Amino acid sequence: xxxxxxxxxxxxxxxxxxxxxxxxxxxxxxxxxxxxxxxxxxxxxxxxxxxxxxxxxxxxxxxxxxxxxxxxxxxxxxxxxxxxxxxxxxxxxxxxxxxxxxxxxxxxxxxxxxxxxxxxxxxxxxxxxxxxxxxxxxxxxxxxxxxxxxxxxxxxxxxxxxxxxx
Amino acid sequence: xxxxxxxxxxxxxxxxxxxxxxxxxxxxxxxxxxxxxxxxxxxxxxxxxxxxxxxxxxxxxxxxxxxxxxxxxxxxxxxxxxxxxxxxxxxxxxxxxxxxxxxxxxxxxxxxxxxxxxxxxxxxxxxxxxxxxxxxxxxxxxxxxxxxxxxxxxxxxxxxxxxxxx
Numbered sequence: 001x002x003x004x005x006x007x008x009x010x011x012x013x014x015x016x017x018x019x020x021x022x023x024x025x026x027x028x029x030x031x032x033x034x035x036x037x038x039x040x041x042x043x044x045x046x047x048x049x050x051x052x053x054x055x056x057x058x059x060x061x062x063x064x065x066x067x068x069x070x071x072x073x074x075x076x077x078x079x080x081x082x083x084x085x086x087x088x089x090x091x092x093x094x095x096x097x098x099x100x101x102x103x104x105x106x107x108x109x110x111x112x113x114x115x116x117x118x119x120x121x122x123x124x125x126x127x128x129x130x131x132x133x134x135x136x137x138x139x140x141x142x143x144x145x146x147x148x149x150x151x152x153x154x155x156x157x158x159x160x161x162x163x164x165x166x
Numbered sequence: 167x168x169x170x171x172x173x174x175x176x177x178x179x180x181x182x183x184x185x186x187x188x189x190x191x192x193x194x195x196x197x198x199x200x201x202x203x204x205x206x207x208x209x210x211x212x213x214x215x216x217x218x219x220x221x222x223x224x225x226x227x228x229x230x231x232x233x234x235x236x237x238x239x240x241x242x243x244x245x246x247x248x249x250x251x252x253x254x255x256x257x258x259x260x261x262x263x264x265x266x267x268x269x270x271x272x273x274x275x276x277x278x279x280x281x282x283x284x285x286x287x288x289x290x291x292x293x294x295x296x297x298x299x300x301x302x303x304x305x306x307x308x309x310x311x312x313x314x315x316x317x318x319x320x321x322x323x324x325x326x327x328x329x330x331x332x
Contacts, residue, residue, distance in 0.1 A: 051268030054261055078254060087250040091257015092264060095220055099262060102217030 011037070013070035013106075014157025015061070016149045017093035020044055022057050023149025026068045027157035034161060036139040037068060039150045054096045061100045073101045074160025076152075077110045111159045116152075119159035131155050177203070179236035179272075180323025181227070182315045183259035186210055188223050189315025192234045193323035200327060202305040203234060205316045220262045227266045239267045240326030242318075243276045277325045282318075285325035297321050 009030055016023035025039040042060045044053035075097065078090060101108045114124035121134045132151040136144040138158065145151040175196055182189035191205040208226045210219035241263065244256060267274045280290035287300045298317040302310040304324065311317040 049268070049274070051264040051274060054264050055268040058265060078250070084244070084250065084253040087253040088244060088257035088260065091254035092261035094254065095258035095261025096265060098217040098220050098258060099224060099265065102215070102221045108215070108217060 010072070010161055011068060011070045012072055012074050012157045012160040013064065013068065014074045014153040014155070014160060015097055016076065016153040016156060017090055017097055018149070019050065019053055019057075019089045019093050020046065021147075021149050022061070022093060022097075023147060023151070023153035024061070024064060025150060025154030025157040026064070026070065027154065027161050029161045034138065034158065036135075036141070036154060038064070039145055039154050041147045041149050050092065054092060057093060058096045058100055061097060062104075065100060065104050065106070070106060072160060073097065073106055073108045074156045075108060075110050076116055076156055077112050109160050111156065116155050116159045119162055120155040128152070176238075176327055177234060177236045178238055178240050178323045178326040179230065179234065180240045180319040180321070180326060181263055182242065182319040182322060183256055183263055184315070185216065185219055185223075185255045185259050186212065187313075187315050188227075188259060188263075189313060189317070189319035190227070190230060191316060191320030191323040192230070192236065193320065193327050195327045200304065200324065202301075202307070202320060204230070205311055205320050207313045207315050216258065220258060223259060224262045224266055227263060228270075231266060231270050231272070236272060238326060239263065239272055239274045240322045241274055241276050242282055242322055243278050275326050277322065282321050282325045285328055286321040294318070 011026065011028045014025040014027065020043065022042040024042065026037040028035045028037050042057055044056050098108060117126040117131060118124045120138060121130050128148050132144040132148065135151045135154045145154060177192065177194045180191040180193065186209065188208040190208065192203040194201045194203050208223055210222050264274060283292040283297060284290045286304060287296050294314050298310040301317045301320045311320060
């Protein structure tokens with residue numbers, strides 16, 4: 001398992017977008033040390049109109065940005081999806097994230113899912129459980145992040161903290 | 167060809183979203199009279215990052231909103247797409263539009279493509295040329311809107327001006 005050296009003093013906000021649940025993870029690298037600063041899930045209510053759900057995602061992400069001042073936002077590239085409606089809905093959430101990034105002049109980096117898995121587990125086809133477990137090991141957490149979405153977002157942030165080839 | 171009565175004194179902004187080209191049409195109804203107030207296309211440069219393109223779409227739509235004060239925004243429901251990447255990209259543009267609407271507290275109505283075509287041509291399977299032609303006839307324009315995207319957006323706004331069943 002080869003791991004690239006992290007870039008020094010870099011804060012990355014990894015985001016795993018969705019309209020109902022947005023996973024996020026803030027990872028800071030200092031020399032070769034990675035620190036998990038924050039992770040969690042932004043949830044929106046199904047009972048609200050889409051626009052209000054997106055506004056809520058935007059507002060919570062904006063708060064995260066002003067709290068943690070990330071140097072970049074990391075997203076996963078989506079190559080396939082179960083269906084077009086899912087892709088469009090994820091796209092709407094991605095649009096809100098892209099706008100937050102553009103307004104804050106923070107660049108958005110996109111990584112293939114296999115690169116994200118490679119970055120945390122050393123294995124491009126790792127499953128969600130393995131990603132959760134490796135996030136726990138990597139950051140010496142007492143337990144793995146409870147949410148898949150949060151663990152995925154942390155993995156995306158870890159990937160964004162490394163000089164991985166795109 | 168049956169056409170429902172328009173709602174009185176209603177301004178509708180119809181939008182046909184995309185990351186590179188966003189068609190828009192503003193239609194005002196007064197009694198049974200429909201007026202085309204404005205239509206056109208917002209274009210964004212391929213050379214800009216996605217976030218900046220979305221910010222440009224958001225800013226131009228915000229200007230349209232403050233110029234024309236629409237009571238509602240009308241969008242087409244997308245049921246299928248050539249591929250998932252297209253659906254996601256359209257989704258990103260839709261996210262920006264939904265945010266503009268939510269911030270302005272203007273409701274977004276969605277219509278099936280067949281309803282949109284039915285509303286302007288009386289025929290749910292009309293092609294793009296027929297939609298352009300009927301937009302010209304309906305508003306007694308000297309020529310059809312040059313852009314497909316603008317004509318589609320006008321058709322969506324016309325659909326949103328009628329009490330059509332969703």
